[in-house]
Amino acid sequence: MTIHEIRDQLRKREVSAREVTQAVLRRIEEVEEKVHAYLTLTSEEALKQAEEADRLLAGGGEVPPLTGVPLAIKDNLCTRGIRTTCASKILHNFIPPYDATVVRRLKESGGTILLGKTNMDQFAMGSSTETSSFKITRNPWDLERVPGGSSGGSAAAVAAGECIAALGSDTGGSIRQPASHCGIVGLKPTYGRVSRFGLVAFASSLDQIGPMTRDVADTALLLQIISGKDPYDSTSVDIPVPDYEQALIPEAKGLKVGIPKEYFVAGMDPQVEERIREVIRTYEALGALCQEVSLPHTPYALATYYILATAEASSNLARYDGVKYGHRTPEAKNLLEMYCKTREEGFGTEVKRRIMLGTYTLSAGYYEAYYRKAQQVRTLFRQDFQKAFEEVDLLLIPTSPTPAFKIGEKVDDPLQMYLSDIFTISANLGGLPAICLPCGLTREGLPVGFQLMGRLFDEATLLRAAYAYEQASGYHRLRPPI
Ligand code: GLN
Numbered sequence: 456m457t458i459h460e461i462r463d464q465l466r467k468r469e470v471s472a473r474e475v476t477q478a479v480l481r482r483i484e485e486v487e488e489k490v491h492a493y494l495t496l497t498s499e500e501a502l503k504q505a506e507e508a509d510r511l512l513a514g515g516g517e518v519p520p521l522t523g524v525p526l527a528i529k530d531n532l533c534t535r536g537i538r539t540t541c542a543s544k545i546l547h548n549f550i551p552p553y554d555a556t557v558v559r560r561l562k563e564s565g566g567t568i569l570l571g572k573t574n575m576d577q578f579a580m581g582s583s584t585e586t587s588s589f590k591i592t593r594n595p596w597d598l599e600r601v602p603g604g605s606s607g608g609s610a611a612a613v614a615a616g617e618c619i620a621a622l623g624s625d626t627g628g629s630i631r632q633p634a635s636h637c638g639i640v641g642l643k644p645t646y647g648r649v650s651r652f653g654l655v656a657f658a659s660s661l662d663q664i665g666p667m668t669r670d671v672a673d674t675a676l677l678l679q680i681i682s683g684k685d686p687y688d689s690t691s692v693d694i695p696v697p698d699y700e701q702a703l704i705p706e707a708k709g710l711k712v713g714i715p716k717e718y719f720v721a722g723m724d725p726q727v728e729e730r731i732r733e734v735i736r737t738y739e740a741l742g743a744l745c746q747e748v749s750l751p752h753t754p755y756a757l758a759t760y761y762i763l764a765t766a767e768a769s770s771n772l773a774r775y776d777g778v779k780y781g782h783r784t785p786e787a788k789n790l791l792e793m794y795c796k797t798r799e800e801g802f803g804t805e806v807k808r809r810i811m812l813g814t815y816t817l818s819a820g821y822y823e824a825y826y827r828k829a830q831q832v833r834t835l836f837r838q839d840f841q842k843a844f845e846e847v848d849l850l851l852i853p854t855s856p857t858p859a860f861k862i863g864e865k866v867d868d869p870l871q872m873y874l875s876d877i878f879t880i881s882a883n884l885g886g887l888p889a890i891c892l893p894c895g896l897t898r899e900g901l902p903v904g905f906q907l908m909g910r911l912f913d914e915a916t917l918l919r920a921a922y923a924y925e926q927a928s929g930y931h932r933l934r935p936p937i
């Protein structure tokens with residue numbers, strides 16, 4: 456069920472929070488040994504929280520929207536008293552003394568049930584969840600395939616029914632690409648819409664936290680709770696948060712939808728392209744006005760992203776030195792050796808690769824040629840988007856050039872892996888909100904998703920257009936065979 460379906464049944468007292476939670480825990484028992492979505496399960500706490508939720512319900516009165524709804528949290532969001540590892544050995548023993556603001560907001564909303572922490576690519580670096588130090592998460596639609604990444608554990612858990620909804624983070628597509636591969640809805644909000652306090656930083660000028668859910672209404676509901684200014688994150692913006700549930704009108708008539716021609720590239724799987732073309736026809740049938748637009752700097756997006764993201768990562772990850780928290784090597788003779796060995800033992804290959812790339816592009820002599828140049832190109836992307844949004848309300852593009860690939864297929868080829876982000880990173884470079892939702896299956900039965908991108912802070916239009924498509928297509932009701 457979805458959050459809103461559970462909410463309706465709880466309000467009518469047709470089920471209790473305890474029954475809902477037990478049902479989800481049973482489901483976890485059934486399928487988790489195949490899917491491996493979780494790094495930490497907090498089943499006992501969840502049952503206690505369910506009792507608390509039932510007490511809240513018994514009290515009568517207005518029932519908060521998440522009461523009795525079991526949720527999962529990506530393991531790069533700090534949870535007080537619960538291990539938060541970023542799927543890295545370097546944080547294998549880290550128990551945060553505080554909650555991320557988004558986690559606090561979920562709790563304060565009242566009666567929420569937290570099931571545990573989900574697997575991810577180490578420090579959110581990757582597109583398949585295979586760079587995790589601890590386990591390989593499998594795609595519930597085909598256990599031989601990756602769930603996407605880096606929020607692959609959250610996506611797989613939602614798709615397999617191991618939670619009702621989840622939170623993920625998105626630096627270059629990590630909410631949307633796994634949502635696409637697992638057949639669920641995922642939203643990256645505008646940069647500044649949601650506080651990142653307590654999100655372990657990867658690339659601070661790109662990171663955002665967002666919902667991963669079974670349908671658009673649930674995404675609206677979670678976004679409502681996590682959005683808004685936070686004094687603990689100076690990059691969160693003080694712009695009023697609209698009522699997102701009100702945006703859920705199943706109507707796209709008159710909406711101007713831009714189809715950027717640069718996004719229909721060679722190398723895209725023909726079945727993915729077929730699905731996206733069908734989405735365009737559906738919008739036209741709904742009365743939207745679809746027109747071709749151009750984002751001329753698109754071919755530079757991948758290179759720009761991988762310079763900026765690695766540069767910021769190299770500086771953010773300098774804090775893992777074994778001194779204050781996290782892993783510390785047991786066998787160092789002096790301070791320098793302690794730093795070196797700790798980092799060598801703690802970080803995985805992909806994380807080390809990025810630290811080295813980032814350190815290189817920030818170093819004297821190269822900074823001007825790479826980092827500064829990439830920042831300048833970023834301005835060109837913003838201008839591309841500004842121009843496009845003078846003509847249209849939304850942009851419609853694919854989420855990923857292929858459906859979920861096989862486990863092991865790309866993990867030894869970083870360039871191939873990076874190429875799977877080609878359609879998602881531009882939203883992060885531009886700071887724009889973008890939603891991914893399911894648009895059917897390939898002939899092999901693998902989900903395909905598409906993206907809508909909107910104007911800065913215009914999540915409401917995004918949700919409305921997404922809702923209209925979802926209600927017309929019904930693809931959100933497809934469930935994996937598992
Ligand atoms: N896959 C991209 C990367 O490896 C994006 C990751 C993310 O959004 N966290 O950087």
